[in-house]
Amino acid sequence: MKPYLKSLLFLAVAGAFALPWLSPPVYFVSLLFVVFMYVVLAESWVLIGGFAGYLSFGHGAFLGIGAYTTALLMNHFHLSPLYVLVSALPAGAAAACVAAVIGYPALRLRGPYFALITLCFAFVMELAVKNLDFLGGPEGLWLKAMGIEVGLARGIFFEVMLVLMLVTVLVVRRVESSRFGAGLKAIKEDEEVAQTLCVDTPRVKLSAFILSAFFPGVAGGLYAYYLSYIHPETVFNIDISILIVLMALFGGGSSYVGPIVGAISLSLVNELLSAFLKAEYARVIYGLLFVVLILYLPDGVISFFRGRKSGAG
């Protein structure tokens, strides 16, 4: 990376950290909070979906698991909302545990079958939570409001989400250039060959899946507090799962940069379109955006920056 870019990047991160304390309209803080959350989600997804080529269509469920874990912990132990910063970790752990249970059998499936089973999983999660009254059932769960001023609360959670995002990005970046990452990419290229090259494919896949569920779980914990009212249709929504995949693929799913680009650009473009156009027109243009992007850059936005010509295969 060129030095001036490095310093620019550093400035951007520092600026992001400073943002909530420059008293901007809280909306920006909230908007970026959600954008960062999507970066975390898409970035984690890339671990399994992008590197290993296992398209998980149920990743949104881990967000929901995190959100519900936190909400239950907080409501059950009557903790002060500030403890959410601590309770988000159990949320991540819960998501990771579920991922281990689901991933163990599911990762034996390949290609579309894996996609389907994760989709079913997300669906079952949403419906099951809706049906179980001790989880709030169809009513959803309320979280106790923070005793502090809104802007401040938003600011604190913004910072935490920002840290989480940076950690996620760094971890994924680290994985990409590690032996672990090489193993994942080998699996994507050809799983049989990977196996013969002494990659313990089941273990590698499962570890990646668990890791990729952990961060969404933590994010879910923060998200629950951001919303302060959670409902299966909000946090387990299948649309979130699909949006994650699209964000990663939109940016370009085979590297750690893609999801960052995808999540940020899609969120902001959508926001801008809604701000300036009538509702349906905004949606039509949003849809056209995907079409045009793929027509000109079949391999996602980052292929433009890399100047890579496609069609080699």
Add this chain to the structure above:
Amino acid sequence: MLRVSDLTVFHGHLMALQGLSLYLEEGEMVTVIGSNGAGKSTLLNTLSGLVSPRSGSIRFEEREVAGMSPEEICGLGIVQVPEGRKLFAGMTVLENLEMGAYLPGARRRFRREVERVFEKFPRLKDRRHQVAGTLSGGEQQMLAIARAMVALPRILMLDEPSLGLSPLMAEEIYGVIRDLNRDGMTILLVSQEVHVALAMASRGYVLENGRIVREGEGKALLRDPGIRSAYLGI
């Protein structure tokens, strides 16, 4: 009948064929020999139109066919039996033959042609409703040749027809090819089995790294000491 001159083909940045020239007269059997990766399959795929050449010309009876689509070339009668047979494995024998005669011209004469083909390969007739993927290797190769026959070839190009077959079966296939030639079919045979190919063919070309390094009558090439040491291990 077929005149290839100065043909150059690239695979990405790699030059696969360079300045290649050869010709084929009506009724001849010509063979192109060479080791793995010499560019033999590329040559046939270029002639079939699957790959388009960077430069050079391919003239078939005074018509330039370089740059034509595979569909047009097949329609002209330049038909390939691809390496590894590439049968439509999930379809029956008869359906495979129908696909060989996909183009309207061939389709009109399908009934008659398929009878002729079945005469030549009675075993295929018995199994015409069997799924191609379940045939034995030799039968599959026969089907591949039969599929090309119903496409009304004027030049039949065969890519490694004996690949993966038992010696006995390979001999049978070569017998079929010889018969076809004797009946007047022009044949371009690509093979690694240098001895058999050269013995059968009237003329031969030796391909190395995308270039023709030697050409001449089959028998003469067989006697060539360079070829004997390089390809026949003698």
Add this chain to the structure above:
Amino acid sequence: MARRGRFRPRRVPSRTGDRNVTGILVLQSVISGLMIGAIYGLLGVGFSLVWGAMKVINIAHAAFAVLGAYLAYFLLKAFGVDPVLGFFVILPFLFFGGMVVYRFLIFPVMRARDIVVSSMVLTFGCAIVIENFISLIGSPDPRVFTTRYTGRAFFLGPFAFQWPQTVGALMALAGMAVLYVFLKKTHTGKALRASWQQPEAARLYGINLRRISMIAFGLAVASAGLGGIAMGFVYSFDPHTHNLWLIYIFLVVILGGVGNVLGTALAGLLIGLLNGLSLAFFPYQWVNVITFGMLILILLVRPAGLFRSEV
């Protein structure tokens, strides 16, 4: 009220005093489940065709289905054309529309490194455009077909066959039969199968892949339209509905084996059957959980779908 929210096995009410009541109920659920399953099957077949033939995952498939239903609805409201007949009116539009979409949107994507992924993003965009286009031209209101035979049924023994469902199921079966015959018996259909089994060999014998794929895509869109109309007989629809239908399509196709027309049709029926059975034996609120749960189990036991992926 005591039962609210608590999971209890359903008891057969003693007051009715008739044991057959539950037996009939089970069979009734299965019958209507199978009819709906047939429609899922048809929707899945077109999707499967495109996926198998050109490795394109057409997320907009269900949106085309909704579009078909809307066109038929428009014909019904404006000219009183029965949706079954209406299909024949809109068939050419859908078919050629599908070909145009293939030529100008799908075909250029074939150069992508990963066609599956790129086509997914592209067609996702198409689905959003179609959804909001319908919403703009028409309105987001929910619609249902109302014909002379809606809300009518005929009885075979104790079993009720609702006419709209029956008509929808028959349309679906007919559609699947036509597609099956097309693929197995016609010259073009065979060429289509040939070209997805061995694209290179197909080209060698003069099969124009682009033209064949275009036809396949047109057919898939047309079959989606037919499936959409059939769905319209059973469910109400609005521009947003396609998201839901797509999930079922996805299920049916993967369960049936990608590219396997017969398998897809059977998988549709199977999902209908599972749905019907769980409707009869479990509290309704658990039906979808159980259906999807069973699908997960099936997938784990038979990791490559129920049927071999053959064409």
Add this chain to the structure above:
Amino acid sequence: MKGLKATLILILTAAMILMGSGLSMAAKPILIGGSLPLTGKFAETAKWIARGYRYWAEEINKKGGLLGRPVKFIIYDDESNATKAVTYAEKAITVDKVDLLFGGYPGTAARAVMPVAEKYKMVYVSMGGHMKSFSQGYTYSFGGPPLMGEWWYLGFMDWMKTIPKKDRPKRAAVFTMNNPIGASLLDSMKTLEKDLGIKIVINEKYNLPLPDATPLIMKAKQMKCDILFSNGFFADGVMTMRAAKALNYNPKAIVQGVGSVIPAWTKELGKDGDYVFSGTALHNKLKFPGNKKLNEVVKKRWGLPAYPVYFGFGYCWMQTLQQGVEGAKSLDQTKIRDWLKSHEVHTIAGNFRFDKRGLPKPYNYLTQVIDGRVELIWPLSVRTHDPVYPKPHWK
């Protein structure tokens, strides 16, 4: 990768500036902002609410505005997504610096926005949908009028009491969608057994979308239920009705949750939608001032015989908010809140006094679809048509 980060940051900054500056220019009019699900699952309802809002603005601007200032709406499209609804509420409050927040729909989005309104101390008049959100201790939220599931059948229950016991249904089949509104509708079913002596024989919940209504109706028919509660939305309601007709299931009464009050019900179902009972918190035939005029406007602009219920809701929430502002003579949210809690408001849905939770006294009207029109049945004082009971058999 190299130029990428710089580009990104550029885009980000540009986007921020655009979003920040583009929309908060003229300070003169009173800004009323928030989001509605203009696209997606709930688009059809939201469209009418937005029209109700806009018409209210038009009317008041013609009269010289609110507190002498014109009013202007900023309506964002939250795509039927609760997260977006929250972000847009904050955008309206902190970027556009709106003077007033408008109420949203549906249940889950409104539930998520209510805490936001509370945090920012903005008066929020919405439909709520269920008691639960009004028992969270929010002080700035009002249901004016609310669409309360718990109250939805009050009119029906009261009317049923006037039917002699022998003519009342005996056995009820209750099918309820499994979501917040369904849950609150289910709450009101308690009255059936307690006060009316109607036994609940079948009590099932289902998740939307309902896969198939045939088994439900088959069961209700076999268990000889003579009243059917279909506590659902439009899509499942339509399926249930159609199945009931097809299977020739003829209970004495069919009561439908929320689906039957939207125009699509009569428009799409025609005769098959007739004689269905439901509830409502406001109606275009109520005698309260304003309804007549609204009906005329809707007839002229959209060619409907009378205003759809959600048009009325949108208009009515603004009426409540307007009176709060005019009463407080200020845009100070706390003053508006306090005024609303201590005075009576007069709306097209009736006159309300709000309690501590922000709700009026429990009330609801009973409606029945008769000849393709939603008629008022109960209370007697507002009746527009005699009830058709028991329900005639299917033809």
